[in-house]
Amino acid sequence: MSPNSKQNISILCISLGSGGAEKVISLLLKKLISDYNVTLVMFYDVIHFPVPKEAKIVVLSNKGIDRSFFPKITDAFKFIIQYYRFVKTNNITISISFLAFPNLINGMISMLTKNVKTIISERGFPSDNVTSKLSFYISKVFYPIFYNRCDALFSNSVHINRDLKENFDVNIPMEVIYNPIEIPGQTIDSSTLIRPFNALNIITAGTLNKRKNQIMVVRALKASSLKYKFLILGAGELQGYLQEEIRNFQLNDSIFLKGKVKNVNDYLLNSQCFVLSSFTEGFPNALIEAMAIGLPSISTNCLSGPLELLNENKEINIEDGEYFIGKYGLLVNNDDHIGLSKALDYFHSNPEERVRFSILGVQRAKEYRLDSIYTKFNHFIQN
DSSP, X not given: OOGGGSEEEEEEESOBOSSHHHHHHHHXXXXXXXXXXXXXXXXXXXXOSOOOTTSEEEESXXXXXXXXXXXHHHHHHHHHHHHHHHHHHTTOSEEEEEXXXXXXXXXXXXXXXXXXXXXXXXXXXXXXXXXXXXXXXXHHHHIIIIITTSSEEEESOHHHHHXXXXXXOOOSOEEEOOOOBOOOSOOOOGGGGGSOOSEEEEEEESOSSTTTOTHHHHHHHHHOSSEEEEEEEBOOTTHHHHHHHHHHTTOTTTEEEEESOSOHHHHHHTOSEEEEOOSBOSSOHHHHHHHHHTOOEEEEOOBTTHHHHHHTTOOOOOOTTOEXXXXXXXXXOTTOHHHHHHHHHHHHHXXXXXXXXXXXXXXXXXXGBHHHHHHHHHHHHHO
16 A cells, blocks of 8 residues: 555654553554554653654654643643644544543544544543542543543553443443553573472562552562562652662562663563552553563452453452462452462462463463554554
């Protein structure tokens, strides 16, 4: 297909920083460029993930992303005008946005134009994704007004869509399209997990903040009588707090804060278990990527994503201080470090289960391959 016969499509986002939504955009761009003339439109010039050279890049602001509240409000009004002009000037036929504020702008574009299909994507669990009561009420007012002006919405969890319908009165057509992954070239040889380990190597990855709740794992290790080596990948506001608690628990010799790393897969390949301790998720990329490597995994049963990944979204009840053996991994209640400690000990003491869940995790991850997810995504935006 010649470039002139392709539809002009734009992807609107805040930036292409190091978040989960941004990684999804980067992966989808690899496929979109074959079927569309694609422009990536960003509010701020931050690019962490690769962008294909065939995709055009438009940056709406030359200011830094770390601006105070009032300058960002000024930016917001400018972005609305700039993006409207861009869509009209470049004959955009499909405008796709990711995350809340770009989605609101897309709703405005739908109100101002007639020949542009507007599609929005919610990436986090809305009721838990707002930062204060004020932002929650603002969302309650503006989501129904602007989201409902768009043609369709896709998210990465059935729980997100349900929350949008029940708590935010969003009633446009919705679809669940899970995050795509690229299957890694190297995976763990599951048979190596059968041998006994004096100290089991466990790992987690994510921003060090309250939502990710890494302190839960620290407390779980303190409650266990078995030996572990725990690597925490990522940086964030709670780094000092975590380091202090590790020192207070006298776990300096077994828990290590590694900060931001680029070669995440190298660390995963040298581990024997992955842990996700979040209070809330949209769809946990870190969990599915660990499973794709071949790591047996444990996760909190938070909304949303882990239950879908580890137990095919079949509802479960976990007693306090206990864990659940799902189809593809173990689940524990939010912030239940005793249940997590028992789940970790289960993998530590049962090497055959480490092997079994390693194999199952790789099988499960293949269902989220980029090719198959993109086929569903492309069908969705066309129909």
